[in-house]
Amino acid sequence: MLSKKTKYGIKALTFLARQEDQTPVAIADIAKSENISVKFLESILLLLRHSGFLGAKKGKGGGYYLIKDPKEINMAKVYRILEGPIALLPCASHNFYEKCDDCKDEVACAVRKLMTEVRDNTLIILENNTLADIAF
DSSP states (O other), X not given: OOOHHHHHHHHHHHHHXXXXXXXXXXXXHHHHHHTOOHHHHHHHHHHHHHTTXXXXXXXXXXXXXXXXXXXXXXXXXXXXXXXXXXXXXXXXXXSXXXXXXXXXXXXXXXXXXXXXHHHHHHHHHHHTOXXXXXXX
């Protein structure tokens, strides 16, 4: 199941992408519009800023804004930053692979086979969508 962190991060990015002039938007405005706790949203936006998606301006008229065009923000990258591995099992992961302790034969494992297929199809969907695709 998708974490609230990832859900709210995507909602916040979508909100920012829909801003006409890309001027900074206060955290409180995003939080109110998207029904997200300000404190929780602060930590999510900070992570997205450190990951190179957002810029921030302090003081009056300050807030967060996209520093990349929404067409350049790939949803697979956003997902990995906010959620972590796309695979549901470590043994089915490309980037975070770990062997399962209880598995005797990874090649013949039916669970791994199914979860690899789920990962592959999820990855196709995420890789083929940008922030622009989902925001507009």
